[in-house]
Amino acid sequence: MFDWRDYGNGIIAFDAGYVRPILAAIHMVVENGRVAFIDTGSNDSLANARAALTRLGLDETAVDYVVLTHIHLDHAGGAGAMMQAFPNAKLVVHPRGARHMAEPAKLVAGVSAVYGPEYVQRVYGEIIPIAKERIIEAADGHVFSLAGRELLCLDTPGHARHHICIVDRQAGAIFTGDMFGLSYRELDVGQRQFIFPTTTPTQFEPEEMRRSVERLLSFEPQAMYLTHYGQVPDVAARAAELLLHLDSLVALAEREANAGEARHARIKQGMTDYLFGALRQHGCRLSDQAILDIWATDLELNAQGLGVWLDQRAA
DSSP states (O other), rough: OOOOOSSSSEEEEEEESSSSTSSSSEEEEETTTTTEOOOOOOOGGGHHHHHHHTTOOOOOOGGEEEEOSOOOOOTTTTTHHHHHHTTTTTEOHHHHHHHHHSSSHHHHHHHHHHOOOHHHHHHHOOOOOOOGGGGGEEOOOOOOETTTTTEEEEEEOOOOOOOOOEEETTTTEEEEETOBOOOGGGGGGBBBOOOOOOOOOSSHHHHHHHHHHHHTTTTTSEEETTTTTTEEOHHHHHHHHHHHHHHHHHHHHHTTTOOOOGGGHHHHHHHHHHHOOOOHHHTTOHHHHHHHHHHHHHHHHHHHHHHHHHHHOOO
C-alpha cells in the first residue's frame, strides 16, 4: 500500500505516486461521505486516488471537488484525468489558472520549454482539458462547502500568481500547496521537521511570499498541510525557519547578480552548501549523496527561479 496518513480530523494525505515515494501528497478531505481532493499529482496518480476512495468504502460518485492550489503540473497534471473519473466533481482553481485547465496547450508548452517535451510526456502524459462549466474560479475569499464543511480560498502569490491556499477552520488546517515551502519526511529528526522555501520559476516574488506566509499565520492554524509533504505542526516555529531561509536565499542570489554566465552555477552551488549546513544544524545524518538524491531537482529549479527573479527585477 502506498503511504497513507490519516490525521483523525477528516484529513488524509496519501502518496500521489509522482516520481518517487513521499515526494508529493494528495490531500483528501472527507465529510459525511463526501470528498474533496486537494492537488492531483500526475495522470498516474488516479489509481491511488481511486484506491483511497475504496479504502474508505466510497466510490467515484462521492467526490464533489478537485481543488488545485496552483497549476504547476506536479499539482495539477492529473486534474483532467480525475475530472473524467469523478462525474460529480467541480474543479476549484485560481482565476488565473482556470483558462489553462480548460485549454492546456500553453501550459504544456511552457512546462516543455523548461523540462523538454520528452520529459513532460514521460512524467505527465496527456494533459486533459476540463470543460469550462465544471470549473469554479476561486477568487480571494471564495468559500465552498463540502457537506457543510466550509473551505475558504485565499489568493496567495509569491510562489506563483495563480496560487491559492485553502483554509479548513473546522480542522484548524491550511492546505498550502507550495506556499509554506517543502518539508520532506525523510529529513525528520525525531518529531522535528525541516522546512525550506521553493523559489521555482517563473513567478517567484519574495516580498509577496513573505506577505502570503504572514497572512496564513494570521489564521492561527494548528497545522499546515503541504503537497511536499503532508502535515506540518508547530506552525510558528516552522514559519520562522522558512522565512529565515527565504531571506538567506534571496541574499545569496543578490550576491551573484552580476556573475554573468556563471551566475546559475554559483547560485545553485551556494544554495546546495547552505542546504547542507542547515540540515546538519537540524541534526540530519543522511549522507550528502542521500540528501542530493532527495533535493537535486528542487535545487536546480530553485536556482533557476532565483535567476528569473533577478532578471525580472533588473528589467
